[in-house]
Amino acid sequence: MLLTSSGAALGAILRYLLTLTGKKTAWNWPLTTLLINLTGAFMLGLATHYLANNSLLMTFLGPGVLGGYTTFSTYNVELLTLINSRRWWAAVSYAGLSLIGGLLAAAIGLGRW
Numbered sequence: 820m821l822l823t824s825s826g827a828a829l830g831a832i833l834r835y836l837l838t839l840t841g842k843k844t845a846w847n848w849p850l851t852t853l854l855i856n857l858t859g860a861f862m863l864g865l866a867t868h869y870l871a872n873n874s875l876l877m878t879f880l881g882p883g884v885l886g887g888y889t890t891f892s893t894y895n896v897e898l899l900t901l902i903n904s905r906r907w908w909a910a911v912s913y914a915g916l917s918l919i920g921g922l923l924a925a926a927i928g929l930g931r932w
Contacts, residue, residue: 822875826883834888848909849897852890853917859889860921864928 834855841851866880894917901910926932 822879823883823886826879826885827887830884830887830889832887833884834890846909849894849901849913852893852897853913853920856889856891856894856917857920857924859885861924861928862888864925864930866928868929 837855838851841854863881863885866877866885870876870880898910898914898917901913923932
C-alpha cells in the first residue's frame, strides 16, 4: 500500500502541474487531459512490457504513479460538460480520441506496433 499510495501522490502532483501549465484550445477542448491520459496509457504499456517481472516497481509505477497521473474522472466530467453544452462534435471527437488513442498508445508502449 505504501508503494502504491506514494506513487499515486507523485503522479497526481505531476498531473496537477501539467494541468496548471496546459491550456485549453481556442475552441475550449480539453487537450491537456487527453494528452495526460494518452501519455499515461503509453507509459503503462512500456512499464508492463519491460517491468512486468518486477512486482514492486510495477506496484509503484502502474496503479501508483500512472494511476495518479492519468485521470478517468476528469475525462468524464469534461466529456459530460461538452455533452451538456450540446457540443456534439467536440464530445464525440474527445471520447473517440481518448478511447482509440489510449488503446493505440498502450499497444505501442507494449511493443505491439
